[in-house]
Amino acid sequence: MFGLRTALLLLVAINVLVNGYQDDGYLDGELEVLLKRLLEGLEEEERGYELKNLFERESMSGIEFDEEVSTIFNDMKLRKTLKWITFKIENKKKIIKDQSAEPNDNYGDKTQFDEMKAKLTSEPRYILYDFKFDSKEGRKINKIAFIFWCDDNAIIGDKMIYASSKDAIKKAFTGLGLEFQANTMAQLDYETFRAEVEKKA
Structure with a gap:
């Protein structure tokens, strides 16, 4: 966007130097179009800057996780x-x-997966599930997966804080290689997850 802005500014300056302003004080048609494009470009750039800042603020939510979280994962x-x-995030301050x-x-x-699923509500949650099953070829598979449950019907503020804090809790799970996300109960499907776990086992 900076390149477009510079080019438009140069065009405006050249137009003014060569043609000047009309006697009635209004810009001529060509210059008016150039200025309009410049303003639109600046507005778009400003919107992009604001969105970038918003994203950065939300990704730095300041949420911490309880020290017990790492211990739980290692024990699992x-x-x-x-x-x-x-x-869950308690009082918008700490993951417990x-x-x-x-x-x-x-x-x-x-x-056991369905029993876990039945306990979930529309509130977002981070989940660790220890998949354990035999593959179609008879291989024994045992893998822990991280699941981010974020219901489409959850409160928007909760969605934002859980999404922006996801990387914080994942840092506590050293060596974790499987990650899923579900936004509806239909997406929280055991068979779908199992197939992906088997592929990566």
Whole structure:
């Protein structure tokens, strides 16, 4: 946009120097068009600058995560202490643990996933789920995935703060390689996620 602005300014200056203004004090038609284009360009540039600043402010939300978050992930990875856990932002200040469940070998992987899913509401949540199943070829797959649940019907302010704080909590999950996002219950589908986990296992 800076290049366009410079070019238009030069054209305006040349036009004024060569043709001057009309006697009645109004700009001639060609110069008026150039100025209009210049103003539109400046307005567009200003809007882009404002949007950039807004994005930067929201991405620097200042949300911290509880030290326990890293410990929970490491225990899930090494000791298999939890099947799944959800995290929430408390008072718009800190990410803390919310709900969780231990592994239950009496139930299949999908059943435990659906139990976790049933506990979610329209409020956004960060989720860690420990997928454990046999592939079609008989390979045993055990992978932890990060799921960002952000319901389309959630409050806009909550959506913004959870989205802008997502990278903060992910930093606590060293070595995590699987990430999903769901905005509707239909998208929060076990079979879809399982297929992706199997591809990357």
